[in-house]
Amino acid sequence: MIYSGVLTKMRTELSDTVQYYLVWKDDFIHMNQLIGKKISINFLKYECLNCGLQKKIFRQGLCYDCFSSIPQAGEWVISPEKSKAHLDEEDRDLEYEKRSQLQPHIVYLANSSDVKVGVTRKTQVPTRWIDQGAHEAIEIVEVPNRYLAGITEVALKNHVADKTNWRKMLTNDVLDLDLHAERDKLKQFIPDEARDYYLASNKETEIKFPVEKYPEKVKTLNLSKSPFYEGLLRGIKGQYLIFDDGTAFNVRGHEGHVVEIKVVL
Incomplete structure (x- = not known):
């Protein structure tokens, strides 16, 4: 075929x-x-x-x-902390940016090779974790826009990785970790603007790959x-x-x- x-x-x-x-x-x-x-x-x-x-x-x-021109590839896509739609400021297309940025976003911990912090739209959970090859993941905060998610990620990546070691992920050289404990360690580093959005009681998601x-x-x-x-x-x-x-x-x-x-x- x-x-x-x-x-x-x-x-x-x-x-x-x-x-x-x-x-x-x-x-x-x-x-x-x-x-x-x-x-x-x-x-x-x-x-x-x-x-x-x-x-x-x-x-x-x-x-x-x-x-170089379409709004779907704006700098804020890779760097959420550079989002400006909440300020009514345009990057490439304000209408598109408002639709994409002004919706619930999740800051999460995922374990693909080691624990890493990341950002995704709420509608992309658990797709984002699957795409990264994470065998376990947990939400840290749920915020109302991409900017708040971005500044939270920036603050937390001073204390935990924000990249996946794809070679370790593909060879399955990974450990099972207590992501609840890892999340709780990071709570103190959440920016003041996002602290009220901390998720204290949600459960860890486990993912099995074929x-x-x-x-x-x-x-x-x-x-x-x-x-x-x-x-x-x-x-x-x-x-x-x-x-x-x-x-x-x-x-x-x-x-x-x-x-x-x-x-x-």
């Missing part, structure tokens, strides 16, 4: 084991069903997720021109350098496909790449 289309990050469902779906324009693949099968990935061309043109992808599935075998060492597949790959799929974690030879393919990192995926056997 052969599928083709432009890559976007896999859609997910949290159940006993995370379910993954690769969605095309007119079709989709339930990726869990391909685990244990040999598949091939063939890179055909680029296609910007915004303008649809065949232009080299710069970041986030976008060509340089779109990344992986038959974790690699001892990981090597990444970059389709721009190696446009064809074939291997036995052994699992999925975060937004990575994990193959039997230790190759890991970051689907999200290849958004905007048009590919052909073939189930070999």
Whole structure:
């Protein structure tokens, strides 16, 4: 069976084991069903997720021109503390920024490789944690806008990491930790503006990923350098496909790449 289309990050469902779906324009693949099968990935061309043109992808599935201009790629997306919609100040498109920034946001702790702090819209829980490959996560505060979440993250990352060690995550070199205790340690560092939003009683979320075998060492597949790959799929974690030879393919990192995926056997 052969599928083709432009890559976007896999859609997910949290159940006993995370379910993954690769969605095309007119079709989709339930990726869990391909685990244990040999598949091939063939890179055909680029296609910007915004303008649809065949232009080299710069970041986030976008060509340089779109990344530099559309509101979905504003600086506040990566740096929430730079959000200004609550001040009625425009970055690129105030109407869009108000819709995105002026809604409930969560500051959380997630354990993917080590404990890290992060920010996401409330509507993206638990999707954000799954995408990061976290096997456990817990909310710290729920605030009414992105700015408050951003300044809280900035304050807390002086005391806990804000990045995931993706190699440790993919080799499953991780420990189970008491995130309730880790959260309580950080309470004293929450900024005054966000302290009333502290969540003291919510429970830790545990996430199980569909992986038959974790690699001892990981090597990444970059389709721009190696446009064809074939291997036995052994699992999925975060937004990575994990193959039997230790190759890991970051689907999200290849958004905007048009590919052909073939189930070999």
